[in-house]
Amino acid sequence: MKKNFVLALIALVMMACGNGNERLLTSATGTIYECLIVSDAAVKAALTETMGADMYGLPQMEATFNVTHVSPGQFDDFLKSTRNILLVDVNPNKYTLVKVMKSRDVWSQPQAMIRIQAPSDEVLLDYWRENGEQIREWFVREELARQIRFYRASTNKEARAQLNAQGYDLLIPEDYIVVQNSTLKIKDEEEVAVLWCCNDKGPMRRDVIVYSYPYTAQEQFSGESIVAMRNKVLGQLVSGQVAGSHMGTEYKHFPPVTRPVSALRDTVGGFYGLETRGLWKMLDGEAMGGPFVSLTRLDQVNGRVVTAEAFLFAAGQKKRNALRQQEAILYTLEMPNERQRRRP
Secondary structure, eight states, X not given: OHHHHHHHHHHHHHXXXXXXTOOOOEEOBSOTTEEEEEOOHHHHHHHHHHHTOBOTTOSSOOBSSEEEXXXXXXXXXXXXXXXXXXXXXXXXXXXXXXXXXXXXXXXXXXXXXXXXXXSSHHHHHHHHHHHHXXXXXXXXXXXXXXXXXXXXXXXXXXXXXXXXXXXXXXXXXXXXXXXXXXXXXXXXXXXXEEEEEEEOOTTOEEEEEEEXXXXXXXXXXXXXXXXXXXXXXXXXXXXXXXXXXXXXXXOSSSOOEEEEEEOOTTSOTTOEEEEEEEEEEEXXXXXXXEEEEEXXXXXXXXXXXXEEEEEEEOTTSOOHHHHHHHHXXXXXXXXXXXXXXXXX
């Protein structure tokens, strides 16, 4: 028996050594939306200011990333397992141009890392002024992709089936329930198909609403048109306890902003959409509000505009992480042609 055990152990070791493409990685340390910056002190301020800038569209100021900074000499094996790392190497003896390398799962899993090499602090800072926000966005999208992988393991099959009947799909988490599946008649508009799901467990309420309506003109894909339709649909759909109160959009303090976005790497590739981010509030009766984010896309098969929106209410609580988790749901939205070509 002892001989057989030794032979089996040797075989396992040989198998491990023989497969050079597979590595055993430790679990990444740190929480979501934390980033470790490794750099010299001379460029610390610029890097941390961008990575830790306030996230737009939250009623209270919260940083896009919680940032920790260490010098290259402090970057030891313990810190190498951090989930998000921005590693900056400035060396005039080694580099003549800026070089940027993006990596995943180098020392731990899941891990995202960007290494920037530059010949001088001045060159590095010039590059960062032009590209720092794009680098921050890459880390955000890496976090969203991780959240999507988590959602794939457990979804609300009833909610997805009801949405599938309309031709679409969305990874609605299992802890959300269906509030409403209906068709609304909006004044001066065609009928709007709506699926509304909600998670109101605990002190924070989270809602996801998918609505679609006929595509008639390119002008529907403007920020003004998207928000105007939002006000019509959500204003009719979401009411408060005070008679006549309804949901609207905040314009004064944080006007809604719309920008083009594309698919995350963990979703169906190649799509184009518009992201709208801002604050919602109850009108005509109640002092309630919170952040929202939506993704608007074109259903070319059925000639419809499709918007998936997430919003939450969490009075007195931090909202960044919860809203980002909802935002990841939106990026799983699939059109009919994408559902057909999805790989099993």
